[in-house]
Amino acid sequence: MSGNNVILITGAGGFLGSLLARALQTDPQTPNVRLILVDVIEPKAPSGSNAVTIKANLTNPEEVDAIFQTEYGVPDTVYCLHGIMSRGSEDNFDFGVKVNIDSVRTVLDAARKYGAKAGHVIKFIFTSSLAVYGGPLPDVIEPNTIATPQGAYGMGKLIDEIFINEYTRRGFVDGRILRLPTIVVRAGAPSAAASSFISGIIREPLQGLPSTCPIGTSPSSPDLDLPLWVASPETTIANFLHARRIPADAFFPHTRVVCLPGFTTTVREEIAALAAVAGPEAAALISFGDDETNRRVVSSWPARFDNTYALALGFDVDEGGMVPIVRRFREQLRAGVV
Numbered sequence: 363m364s365g366n367n368v369i370l371i372t373g374a375g376g377f378l379g380s381l382l383a384r385a386l387q388t389d390p391q392t393p394n395v396r397l398i399l400v401d402v403i404e405p406k407a408p409s410g411s412n413a414v415t416i417k418a419n420l421t422n423p424e425e426v427d428a429i430f431q432t433e434y435g436v437p438d439t440v441y442c443l444h445g446i447m448s449r450g451s452e453d454n455f456d457f458g459v460k461v462n463i464d465s466v467r468t469v470l471d472a473a474r475k476y477g478a479k480a481g482h483v484i485k486f487i488f489t490s491s492l493a494v495y496g497g498p499l500p501d502v503i504e505p506n507t508i509a510t511p512q513g514a515y516g517m518g519k520l521i522d523e524i525f526i527n528e529y530t531r532r533g534f535v536d537g538r539i540l541r542l543p544t545i546v547v548r549a550g551a552p553s554a555a556a557s558s559f560i561s562g563i564i565r566e567p568l569q570g571l572p573s574t575c576p577i578g579t580s581p582s583s584p585d586l587d588l589p590l591w592v593a594s595p596e597t598t599i600a601n602f603l604h605a606r607r608i609p610a611d612a613f614f615p616h617t618r619v620v621c622l623p624g625f626t627t628t629v630r631e632e633i634a635a636l637a638a639v640a641g642p643e644a645a646a647l648i649s650f651g652d653d654e655t656n657r658r659v660v661s662s663w664p665a666r667f668d669n670t671y672a673l674a675l676g677f678d679v680d681e682g683g684m685v686p687i688v689r690r691f692r693e694q695l696r697a698g699v700v
């Protein structure tokens with residue numbers, strides 16, 4: 363692996379950022395890694411690491427400058443993960459634009475500037491989303507399907523992607539843009555994502571807690587057949603590590619966008635997997651309270667993708683559907699690691 367293994371993660375206090383920091387810290391293919399962990403809430407360093415942790419609001423350009431000037435020097439890679447999630451940016455448009463577009467651009471410009479000063483091109487790995495798609499879509503999303511987002515979150519991600527692609531074409535950064543499926547099961551508290559319930563209806567009942575599904579009005583509602591494009595956190599984090607290792611010339615010449623592999627499930631299949639792993643009493647903890655905005659946003663997202671290009675690049679995919687994912691999450695809960 364070329365580079366100095368100095369890796370900056372923005373959004374390192376969040377769900378995927380903290381998992382990524384832990385994975386990089388123990389990755390045998392990233393020896394002597396030095397992590398710079400940044401978040402607007404104080405990020406935690408993985409145990410046993412000597413990570414630099416920085417509490418910074420990345421909407422402030424001076425604070426962005428500072429994260430590239432730590433004692434670890436200029437990073438070889440930036441994982442740009444910070445952001446306001448889908449429902450949050452839909453409900454608060456101006457704030458979403460400020461964080462999801464303006465601050466990403468400030469970090470991108472800093473990567474360009476400090477990479478040039480240090481004499482290397484920084485790998486800029488950006489987490490985009492299937493929310494860039496919306497409107498009339500083909501049954502299966504292909505790499506050349508045009509993205510026409512139907513929400514503020516997807517719009518912001520698409521704008522970021524266009525900048526990162528152009529900065530890559532110009533040699534300012536070495537961009538890698540990962541359009542993520544919905545990640546399930548997400549540990550911790552519910553998020554401000556329209557997709558939050560997709561994890562909530564598994565996570566809360568597995569802990570004996572009630573959970574509200576904003577799709578449908580009862581367990582027999584046809585709305586529960588809503589298809590969802592999902593991936594597990596474990597596979598996704600392995601794919602984040604892999605994204606840094608792919609030779610630049612392996613990507614399509616015209617874009618650095620890759621739809622990370624996922625699989626199609628439905629709300630009904632999720633509930634069935636919960637019942638299969640934890641019994642019908644767990645599934646009975648789900649109540650139904652249809653939320654029009656939530657349903658509209660989630661229903662606008664595509665649920666079937668062609669994984670061929672991503673698999674050819676060496677990215678991984680979950681096998682076996684929802685049951686192994688629910689089972690693994692229950693084991694993690696029992697072990698107290700989530």
Ligand SMILES: NC(=O)c1ccc[n+]([C@@H]2O[C@H](COP(=O)([O-])OP(=O)(O)OC[C@H]3O[C@@H](n4cnc5c(N)ncnc54)[C@H](O)[C@@H]3O)[C@@H](O)[C@H]2O)c1
Nearest residue numbers: 373375376377378402419420443444445489491542544545
């Ligand atoms: N989890 C998913 O299902 C999913 C799906 C598609 C895309 N993504 C993308 O992956 C990335 C990580 O997602 P996540 O689930 O870990 O989200 P998360 O909400 O858990 O983490 C995001 C982090 O960004 C931080 N942040 C927000 N504003 C900031 C600011 N101004 N300055 C510094 N930090 C700020 C937050 O404090 C939070 O810790 C995001 O870019 C998200 O859009 C996630």
